[in-house]
Amino acid sequence: MSNKMKLSGLTDILKDLDVQSLEGVTIEGDIELDISGGGGLNPAMAYALGHEAAQISMHVANIARMLGYPVDQLFASAMGGVPQQAPVAGASRIPELLPTKFDVSKMSEWATPIQEVTLGATSADGGSRKNTVTLGGENALPYYFDAEMPHRNYVTMDVFDMPIGMAKSVKENYGDVINDPADWAKKVVKDFNADMVTIHLVSTDPLINDTPAREAAKVVEDVLQAVKVPIVIGGSGNPKKDPEVLERAAEVAEGERVLLASASLNLDYERVAKAATDHGHAVLSWTQLEINAQKELNRKLMKQCNVPRDSIVMDPTTAALGYGLDYAYTNMERIRLAGLMGDDELTFPMSSGTTNAWGARESWMKESPLKQDSDWGPREYRGPIWEIITGLTLSLAGNDMFMMMHPTSVQVLKEITQTLYGSIEAEEIDITKWIGAEV
Amino acid sequence: MKINSPLEAYKFLPGTNCGQCGETSCMAFASHLIDRSLQATDCIPLIEEKKYKKKYDELVTLLAPEIREVVIGVGDNAISIGGDDVLHRHKLTFFNKTALAYDVWDTMEEADLVERVNKIQDFKKFYVGDYLTLDMIAVRSVSNDPEKFAATVKKVMETTDFPMVLCSFEPAVLRAGLEVAAEKRPLLYAANKDNWQEVAALAQEFNVPVTVFAPNDLDLLKSMAKTFADNGIEDVVLDPGTFPTGKGLKTTLNNFLKIRRAGINGDRDIAFPIMAVPFTAWMAHDDEVSASYWETVVASIFTIKYGDIMIMHSIEPYALMPQLHIRDTMYTDPRKPVTVDPAVYEIGSPTADSPLLVTTNFALTYYTVESDLSSNGVDCYLTAIDTDGIGVEAAVAGGQLTAAKIKKGLDDAGFDMEKLTHKVIVLPGLAARLQGDVEDETGAGVMIGPADSGRLPGWMELNWPPQK
Ligand code: SF4
Numbered sequence: 074m075s076n077k078m079k080l081s082g083l084t085d086i087l088k089d090l091d092v093q094s095l096e097g098v099t100i101e102g103d104i105e106l107d108i109s110g111g112g113g114l115n116p117a118m119a120y121a122l123g124h125e126a127a128q129i130s131m132h133v134a135n136i137a138r139m140l141g142y143p144v145d146q147l148f149a150s151a152m153g154g155v156p157q158q159a160p161v162a163g164a165s166r167i168p169e170l171l172p173t174k175f176d177v178s179k180m181s182e183w184a185t186p187i188q189e190v191t192l193g194a195t196s197a198d199g200g201s202r203k204n205t206v207t208l209g210g211e212n213a214l215p216y217y218f219d220a221e222m223p224h225r226n227y228v229t230m231d232v233f234d235m236p237i238g239m240a241k242s243v244k245e246n247y248g249d250v251i252n253d254p255a256d257w258a259k260k261v262v263k264d265f266n267a268d269m270v271t272i273h274l275v276s277t278d279p280l281i282n283d284t285p286a287r288e289a290a291k292v293v294e295d296v297l298q299a300v301k302v303p304i305v306i307g308g309s310g311n312p313k314k315d316p317e318v319l320e321r322a323a324e325v326a327e328g329e330r331v332l333l334a335s336a337s338l339n340l341d342y343e344r345v346a347k348a349a350t351d352h353g354h355a356v357l358s359w360t361q362l363e364i365n366a367q368k369e370l371n372r373k374l375m376k377q378c379n380v381p382r383d384s385i386v387m388d389p390t391t392a393a394l395g396y397g398l399d400y401a402y403t404n405m406e407r408i409r410l411a412g413l414m415g416d417d418e419l420t421f422p423m424s425s426g427t428t429n430a431w432g433a434r435e436s437w438m439k440e441s442p443l444k445q446d447s448d449w450g451p452r453e454y455r456g457p458i459w460e461i462i463t464g465l466t467l468s469l470a471g472n473d474m475f476m477m478m479h480p481t482s483v484q485v486l487k488e489i490t491q492t493l494y495g496s497i498e499a500e501e502i503d504i505t506k507w508i509g510a511e512v
Numbered sequence: 513m514k515i516n517s518p519l520e521a522y523k524f525l526p527g528t529n530c531g532q533c534g535e536t537s538c539m540a541f542a543s544h545l546i547d548r549s550l551q552a553t554d555c556i557p558l559i560e561e562k563k564y565k566k567k568y569d570e571l572v573t574l575l576a577p578e579i580r581e582v583v584i585g586v587g588d589n590a591i592s593i594g595g596d597d598v599l600h601r602h603k604l605t606f607f608n609k610t611a612l613a614y615d616v617w618d619t620m621e622e623a624d625l626v627e628r629v630n631k632i633q634d635f636k637k638f639y640v641g642d643y644l645t646l647d648m649i650a651v652r653s654v655s656n657d658p659e660k661f662a663a664t665v666k667k668v669m670e671t672t673d674f675p676m677v678l679c680s681f682e683p684a685v686l687r688a689g690l691e692v693a694a695e696k697r698p699l700l701y702a703a704n705k706d707n708w709q710e711v712a713a714l715a716q717e718f719n720v721p722v723t724v725f726a727p728n729d730l731d732l733l734k735s736m737a738k739t740f741a742d743n744g745i746e747d748v749v750l751d752p753g754t755f756p757t758g759k760g761l762k763t764t765l766n767n768f769l770k771i772r773r774a775g776i777n778g779d780r781d782i783a784f785p786i787m788a789v790p791f792t793a794w795m796a797h798d799d800e801v802s803a804s805y806w807e808t809v810v811a812s813i814f815t816i817k818y819g820d821i822m823i824m825h826s827i828e829p830y831a832l833m834p835q836l837h838i839r840d841t842m843y844t845d846p847r848k849p850v851t852v853d854p855a856v857y858e859i860g861s862p863t864a865d866s867p868l869l870v871t872t873n874f875a876l877t878y879y880t881v882e883s884d885l886s887s888n889g890v891d892c893y894l895t896a897i898d899t900d901g902i903g904v905e906a907a908v909a910g911g912q913l914t915a916a917k918i919k920k921g922l923d924d925a926g927f928d929m930e931k932l933t934h935k936v937i938v939l940p941g942l943a944a945r946l947q948g949d950v951e952d953e954t955g956a957g958v959m960i961g962p963a964d965s966g967r968l969p970g971w972m973e974l975n976w977p978p979q980k
Pocket of ligand 1: 556
């Protein structure tokens, strides 16, 4: 027996038939099967040929099926009348999938872009930073298909002007630099890949060291010398002292376009705003989980203090996972949605004090204080993930910049936000095999 | 749902204000239908009186959630997924928290299997008056052997009442599992482009919910879901594929966003619960900590963005705890009050020698402190100061927790310091900076407690009663 058949020839035969369902179907390759002679086949070869033949007959059967020929009955009877699958009691096979297309529209209400705010100034702009960081500019919720996100998320790592209480697993990373803010700043940039540095002048608090503003400003100068990334300058949180501390700091940082943290409704925000505008800095507008307070403060900064729109970043407050993150998430999400829909008192990029996650006992306590709980496991793994999930959640609400502490948290948060942003390539994984995966 | 004002719902009610639903009027009842805190079946006359039958049926159709609800399991352990009406939780609330399933597989030794199932069903974490717990077991067929799979499913059923997901693409394996477990109403995983006819037939024969799986192919996914639903298989779950890394993860997120937006916007053919499989993170990471971390990260993304059920592998506490908390974060009803009433609360049976503690009226803070104290048998007075529902640290920073506020809180509660033998107020560690002010303002002695109330019992042992 000698039988030659070319599959590509079949297309030609079918071409003459006016068969709509074959449109777009091409048979690729030029499969040629030549079974002749016989006798000389080894079992492996016979198997391989059998496989090929079966594949081809499948192809041909599919084509026949498309043409409306009752292939399955034919097969069933050829195989001795026994269908492959026992018939199901009370249920007949559904013959074919209903053809349909998936479609979804983009959000037409998101018509207002978020303000872009650039931090840091290079020598071209009278500063000494090596690079700048631009926040904001979104036209949609983060990572959404409605519009590309123009800038990725950024992480600024915390540095303090004195040793402070920290969770053990955080402290371990900073033991060698804890007394030197400049070295500390260098370390977070060099070793931990921080995009920016936040210098917190906590020692200025009258209830702590009451460091004079003039002296605190020297620390700012040291940090600006030590690193070439844009910086954020934070006070101690003392509403009476902060305006003075930030004024001095703004002065020595003139030209560097830092972010002053922060103006709030419970201190003399006018002084902080003026310090920013006088010296070309941006200002962090901090409110506490209250969208209307955020509107009010932004309005005051713009109308009363003449802070330009491109110099306002908001901190609507970060509560940790398990400690009010639901409020923080929804507050940020509402702010961002309102901004996108045109509320020009809320169209600003946002910043999160993600470090607050370390206040959650789950992140640092050795074991649960409640006897009824299951074992909490090792805390050195709990802490970083608490900070990561707190930050990740807010990133999905639209937060742009993260103030963080733990190097592992920073690394993972950067990787996940940049993955969602679309700038991280990875090897493709065949997820159809997950059920049988050996893990 | 198709209506969104109480007036629209009111039209379908008897209008007699009979009060049998527990509400004072039909209008009040109607507003609860709209906020979904009551159901049409709660109006007794509406279901009992024949003449309302038509209105009842119409109302039920109008009130049906946009995303279909699918029930997995039976009895007390049955779990509903889906049922959502909004894209953002502040617009109403999200319903039916994401079901968390953890895997076992059919090549495990029996002892290991039982131990793992027990760990999954026993895990619990106390939180604001209740336990956070896991929900389901996903049984994976690794062997591809129907008998082995059936035996594993059987063992799982003997060990737990948790509902199950039966995972295989091989219809014969799924059938073997169903023959053992069908009456427990497990979720089938999954129909795909190759096996969908057989799996659909199984879902029909055994009357169980079924997952359709079409990785990154929303046309096929929708086509399968529509085909199933049109053939009477309405309990469908959608798996658009969870690609755990790189561009694949971004695409996965956007598939979830698209499916849910289309569903909420009224495309009934795709308005089903969605499944995520963060398990796939284990195919991308070798070491256990990285895999657990990444799995938790992926699980969190899809808890926040529209995953209704998901399958994970790690059962390490550092993975389970954030997973449980992020789910609670998203599914807590944003309409529930943020605060407790400012007052001096008695914890246990305090006497004149018991300490007087201060915290804020932020509900989360208050309940955390309260459970730390009561579960450790501490008798005391706990003062919730009105800080507009802001936690201690932030309220000190923001000026909502001050000496004057503390004085006012005690005065308003009518609390008489004189009845205490010690005349001492214990401030939270995070409010230490208020110490001097509070002494001046109240004339009482002030002690500084620990920064975390979990340490109060230990602190009491060392510091209470105060030295004279
Ligand atoms: S039970 Fe029905 S009829 Fe009676 S008051 Fe309630 S809603 Fe109205």
